[in-house]
Amino acid sequence: QVQLVESGGGLVQPGGSLRLSCAASGSIFRSYPVYWYRQAPGKQRELVATISHGGSTNYVDSVKGRFIISRDNAKNTAYLQMNSLKPEDTARYYCNHVGIWGQGTQVTVSS
DSSP: OOEEEEEOOOETTTOEEEEEEEEEEEEEEGSOEEEEEEEEESSOOOOEEEETTTOOEEEEETTTEEEEEEEEEEEEEOOOOOOOOOGOOEEEEEEEEETOOOOEEEEEEOO
16 A cells, blocks of 8 residues: 655745655656645645656746655655745645655745
């Protein structure tokens, strides 16, 4: 059974950085894409970034140039490096892999 565990969230000032991790177990991790989503209070869940099994990446326009998605197949882990954070990036961030969701990690950007 696939399980995903996100970590790395927290409170950060505008302009700061965080790196989120998504650790997978019970999956042939290297063979499938990984997705990072976020959901702010009162808003729909939004796809933020995607990384294919081969390493190709895609981003929503609002994070292009600031966020970087990556993966380490040897560690069964995906990452989301978030730079130049803005208050509007405040949300709970979730990873998704083979249709499974993690529990999410909260990111709050505030001074």
